[in-house]
Amino acid sequence: MPTTLNIQAPADFQLARDVCSYGYFLLAPNHWDVDQQLMLRVLEFDNGPSLCRIDQTRSKPTPNIRARFDRTLDRNEQKIARAKITRMLCLDTPHAEIKAFHKVDPRWKKSGAGRLFRSPTLFEDVIKTVTSCNVTWPSTVNMNRRLCEVCGRKSASGVPGFPTAKKLARTRVGTLRGRCRVGYRDQRIVDLAKLFAKGAIDEQWVQETGSDDEVFKFLVTLPGIGPYAAGNIMQLMGRYSRLALDTESVRHAKTVLGMTGTDNQLMKRLKAHYEPFGDHQFRSYWFELWDFYQSKAGPATTWRRDATASMFTAANLQK
DNA sequence: GGTAGACCTGGACGC
DNA sequence: GCGTCCAGGTCTACC
Numbered sequence: 268m269p270t271t272l273n274i275q276a277p278a279d280f281q282l283a284r285d286v287c288s289y290g291y292f293l294l295a296p297n298h299w300d301v302d303q304q305l306m307l308r309v310l311e312f313d314n315g316p317s318l319c320r321i322d323q324t325r326s327k328p329t330p331n332i333r334a335r336f337d338r339t340l341d342r343n344e345q346k347i348a349r350a351k352i353t354r355m356l357c358l359d360t361p362h363a364e365i366k367a368f369h370k371v372d373p374r375w376k377k378s379g380a381g382r383l384f385r386s387p388t389l390f391e392d393v394i395k396t397v398t399s400c401n402v403t404w405p406s407t408v409n410m411n412r413r414l415c416e417v418c419g420r421k422s423a424s425g426v427p428g429f430p431t432a433k434k435l436a437r438t439r440v441g442t443l444r445g446r447c448r449v450g451y452r453d454q455r456i457v458d459l460a461k462l463f464a465k466g467a468i469d470e471q472w473v474q475e476t477g478s479d480d481e482v483f484k485f486l487v488t489l490p491g492i493g494p495y496a497a498g499n500i501m502q503l504m505g506r507y508s509r510l511a512l513d514t515e516s517v518r519h520a521k522t523v524l525g526m527t528g529t530d531n532q533l534m535k536r537l538k539a540h541y542e543p544f545g546d547h548q549f550r551s552y553w554f555e556l557w558d559f560y561q562s563k564a565g566p567a568t569t570w571r572r573d574a575t576a577s578m579f580t581a582a583n584l585q586k
Numbered sequence: 587g588g589t590a591g592a593c594c595t596g597g598a599c600g601c
Numbered sequence: 602g603c604g605t606c607c608a609g610g611t612c613t614a615c616c
Contacts (some may be wrong), residue, residue, distance in 0.1 A: 401610040406595055450594035455611090493611045514609065 270340040274332040274349055279362045282306070282323035282332070285382040286356065287567035288557065290404070291395055292384045293575050294411040296419065296428050301571055309428030310336075310351055310387060311420070312344045318422040321352065332356065337424045351387035360505065368547045380554050385503045389470055390432045390463045392503040397452055397459065397491045399499075406448075408575070413447040435460035455491030462489070474504045483509060498549075507549040510541060519556055 283304050286292050292299055298307040305322040318337040323330055334352055353359050365381035375381065386392040398410040411429075418434055419427035430438070435456060443453040462468050468489075473482055479501065486497035498511030510516070512534050520526040520533045520540075528536065541548040561567055564575075 399610090401593080401608085402595070403597070403608065405597070406609090409596085444594090448595065451592090451611095452594085491611070495610060 269338055270336045270345065272334045272336075272340075272345060272348060272352075274334065274352060274358065276323070276330050276332050276356070276358050277360070277362045277365075278329045279365060279379055280323075280330055280332075280356070280358065280382070281379065282321070282356070283568045284378070284380065286384050287570065288380065288382060289384040289553070290399075291386060291392070292567075293570060293572045294395055294408060295415045295572075296426070298572055299568075299570070301569055304568065307426075309419070309422045309426050310348055311428050311431055312340070312347060314341070314344065316420045316422045316428040317344075317348075318424040318426050319348070319352075321356075332358070337422055355385060355387050357382040357385070357505070368550055371544055371547050372551045375550075375554050380557075381550065383502065383550070383553065386429070389474060389500075389504065390460075391429050393459060393463075393489075393492075393500055394429075394435070394456060396496045396499050396503070397456060398449065400452075400491070400493075400496055402450075404575070408572075410447060410449050410452075414443075414449070417442065417446045432460045432463035436464040452491060458490040479506050479508050482506065502549040502553070508546045510538065510549055510552055512537060515556065516552075519559065523555065523559055 286299060286306050291297065292306070296308045299305075300307055303322070305320055307318065307320050309316045310319050315338075317340065320335045322333050324333055332352065334348065336348070340348060360382055365379070368381050369376040386395060394414070395407075395411060398414075399407045402410075415427040415429055418430035418438055420430075420434075421427050435443075438457060438460075440453040440457055443449045443456055449456060473485065477485070482504075483497050483501060486492050486500055487494060492500070495511050495513050498509045501507075501509050502511065516537055517530050517533050520537050524537075524540065526533055526536050526540075537552075541552050544551040557567070564570060
């Protein structure tokens with residue numbers, strides 16, 4: 268009998284708002300079902316992947332997350348599934364932390380925004396970040412779809428998941444370039460996968476115990492990870508004290524914040540602008556950017572994965 | 587420490 | 602439909 272898990276969420280958690288809060292919810296193998304307002308994706312286990320449907324029941328006093336799988340999970344798999352879903356949905360971010368953010372930046376108190384969607388594993392977040400560098404959004408969408416189709420294992424339902432570090436560490440660079448169309452990122456992806464697969468990255472230190480400064484310095488030593496990617500990976504680990512500045516930030520500075528100057532000057536002004544938000548500055552920056560996107564394309568909860576590739580071309584954002 | 591150029595893909599545009 | 606241009610972050614070489 269297929270497994271169903273119930274996971275208690277923090278009192279302020281809202282599935283639609285908190286899933287549709289960061290672009291990775293649109294990248295394969297994630298699939299936001301707009302009509303049913305639920306998340307579908309394959310989760311990876313040692314015994315094989317399983318397609319999971321995640322929705323929310325409004326039980327009291329706190330809402331429940333319901334995860335329905337396409338096969339039976341054993342006890343160990345259930346424990347792993349809970350941990351992965353908790354990471355994706357930031358269920359371990361307590362209401363108190365969100366309230367602290369809203370105290371620093373009250374603009375988001377009414378909507379309750381504060382959690383940012385992420386992947387079930389740090390490895391997937393790192394690879395997704397590499398596929399978002401030096402490329403426009405449609406290419407990022409395609410790279411992730413192809414990585415899953417070419418290298419991911421299929422669940423009982425026939426839907427592929429995201430490839431594991433072990434799998435990508437053994438994948439030929441020619442396959443990544445030729446079939447997944449990742450371009451020059453091929454070798455960097457394999458090198459990163461090898462580091463994760465052999466345990467050369469202390470995930471507990473990176474995610475929990477290291478200081479923000481130490482972790483940032485470490486991340487920029489990894490292949491394919493520069494200052495932007497490191498800042499982005501930091502926020503995906505729940506470390507919001509740094510910005511991840513790219514050309515989108517420059518556009519935001521000009522069009523939304525009304526700043527002027529050269530790109531270098533704008534980067535410095537952006538840092539100064541968000542400095543007062545302290546440990547929450549990435550959140551403040553990101554929800555401003557997210558608001559802009561939603562003003563262009565409607566509520567993120569209505570975005571369909573396959574349509575966003577054309578919605579977020581540079582030309583459309585300039586309009 | 588700062589800067590220039592290469593890396594690769596795919597969208598936009600002109601013909 | 603084809604060819605060309607350009608955007609995008611990281612890395613390396615060079616000053």
